Amino acid sequence: MLEYGIYISKDIEIVITEKYILAFRRVNTQNALESCLLEKEDDGSCYSYVGICRSLPATTIAYPIPRKWEYAFKGARKKYSNATSLAEWIVRTHLTLQQHEDGITLIFPDGDSYSACKTEIFSMGDLNLPPPYVSDTTLGECLKCWHMGCHEEVVETSDNDCCTSVSINTARHMYIFHMLPNDFYCRAARYSTNNSGVVFNQNFRQRNSDMSETYMVDDNTISGDPLPIDSNNFGACQIINYDDLMKKHLTDRERSALCYRYGLNGFERKTQAEIAGLFGISRSAVSKIQRKALKTIVSVIPKPADNTIYWTVSSYTDNQIILNGCQGDVYEWNKPAR
Numbered sequence: 001m002l003e004y005g006i007y008i009s010k011d012i013e014i015v016i017t018e019k020y021i022l023a024f025r026r027v028n029t030q031n032a033l034e035s036c037l038l039e040k041e042d043d044g045s046c047y048s049y050v051g052i053c054r055s056l057p058a059t060t061i062a063y064p065i066p067r068k069w070e071y072a073f074k075g076a077r078k079k080y081s082n083a084t085s086l087a088e089w090i091v092r093t094h095l096t097l098q099q100h101e102d103g104i105t106l107i108f109p110d111g112d113s114y115s116a117c118k119t120e121i122f123s124m125g126d127l128n129l130p131p132p133y134v135s136d137t138t139l140g141e142c143l144k145c146w147h148m149g150c151h152e153e154v155v156e157t158s159d160n161d162c163c164t165s166v167s168i169n170t171a172r173h174m175y176i177f178h179m180l181p182n183d184f185y186c187r188a189a190r191y192s193t194n195n196s197g198v199v200f201n202q203n204f205r206q207r208n209s210d211m212s213e214t215y216m217v218d219d220n221t222i223s224g225d226p227l228p229i230d231s232n233n234f235g236a237c238q239i240i241n242y243d244d245l246m247k248k249h250l251t252d253r254e255r256s257a258l259c260y261r262y263g264l265n266g267f268e269r270k271t272q273a274e275i276a277g278l279f280g281i282s283r284s285a286v287s288k289i290q291r292k293a294l295k296t297i298v299s300v301i302p303k304p305a306d307n308t309i310y311w312t313v314s315s316y317t318d319n320q321i322i323l324n325g326c327q328g329d330v331y332e333w334n335k336p337a338r
Contacts, residue, residue: 002097004123006173007104007116008224013188013204014106014116015168015175017150018124021047021095022168022175024188024204026216029112032056032070033216035186035206037166037177038095047097049089050074050164051179053186055206055214062205062307065294066214073179075161076154080181085110119224120172124150127170131335134316136195143193143313143321144171146335157181172226174200184208192227196234197312197323201227227308234312235324242297249300253279254293261290 007014011026021038034054038047051073055066072081072090081087089109096107103117127148134142153165157180165178172192178185188204203223206214217223243265246255256267257279263269272290276283311323311331323331 002099002104003118003121005121006119006170006224008119008221009103009114009116010219010221012106012114012116013220013223014104015170015173016097017127017168020150020166020168022166022177022188023095023106024186024216025108025112025114026058026220027054027110027112028058029110030054030056031058033058033204033206033214035177035188035204036095037073037179046094048094051177052086052089053179053184053206053208054083054086055208059215060218062202062213062215064215065212065291065298066206066208069184069208069212071179071184073163075157075163077161117224120170122170128336128338130338134318134321134335139196139313139316139321140194142335143198143333146321146333147174149336155180173223182208188223190223190225190227192229194229194231195313196231197310199227199229199233199308199310201308233308233310235310245297245300246293249296250293254289254296257286257289258293258297 002016004016004018011028012023014021014023019040022035024035027034032054034052036052037050039050040047052071054070056068070083070086072079072083072086074090079087079090093109098105103115106114106116127150129145129148131146132138132141148169148171151167154162155165156162159181163180168175172190174189174191176185176187184206186206187202189200189202191201192199203217203220246258250258257275259265259267260270260275261272272283272286276286279286309326311325314322314324316322319335321333323333325331
């Protein structure tokens with residue numbers, strides 16, 4: 001029987017629970033990053049693929065824009081894919097897992113093999129402990145315990161289908177696998193808490209929506225280290241004014257092309273063909289302008305030295321803790337019913 005827990009090495013991270021497996025890896029043979037979700041089959045004999053998301057190239061810094069996406073995943077009514085080889089994984093292939101004393105060996109359907117070290121071992125009961133009562137002196141404990149668990153969310157799609165998103169939160173790590181048509185978000189992160197709030201650091205991220213990005217840290221073994229907290233950084237999250245950045249670093253045409261394409265700053269979202277008609281240029285010229293503009297903006301976005309983000313406690317009640325994030329984000333962490 002597989003030990004439930006987290007296994008980590010330079011190019012892979014995997015979390016195993018009773019029902020689900022989430023794996024995040026660098027596909028070195030294809031210069032790609034990949035996240036995948038597997039679910040235990042009804043007879044309990046193995047885990048089968050629910051979804052696979054690949055982005056190319058395998059970048060190692062935050063905020064890069066991928067050149068290509070490949071995917072395959074199951075909805076309740078049908079399967080979605082733009083890659084035949086990955087679609088076959090959904091139908092009839094499995095991930096091979098071999099447990100050994102210090103960790104685990106994984107063999108993927110494409111033949112790539114990884115060894116990962118045992119980093120955090122838990123029982124399913126450990127992820128569902130009785131939630132403590134909140135007070136000024138127990139906020140850090142509550143932020144950790146209330147958030148832990150393996151959570152499923154069924155999300156309806158625009159074509160009358162629905163897909164299951166999965167999040168897994170342990171005492172030291174947070175994971176998400178969310179795939180809808182044209183909306184992917186998969187990430188692995190470590191975190192720490194204290195009575196002032198939550199410290200959060202992503203080591204793997206794939207997001208494909210209005211604005212896309214993908215990266216995995218160069219050496220993923222760092223994700224096995226505890227995340228330190230500098231209490232002086234709570235309440236000091238920088239607010240980035242993207243409109244000011246665009247005005248400062250882009251030409252008027254570049255700014256308009258970007259805003260029209262992604263519906264930013266009150267612009268009505270338009271296709272490349274529509275933008276080309278407005279500008280009196282070709283679609284390929286519009287595409288070139290947009291790529292250059294995105295690359296410029298990504299290069300000037302202020303970034304924390306180590307990608308660490310601080311979410312600060314704003315207020316709390318007996319059943320909810322409110323956290324202030326960056327860019328005006330607000331997070332509501334609710335006390336679970338256990």
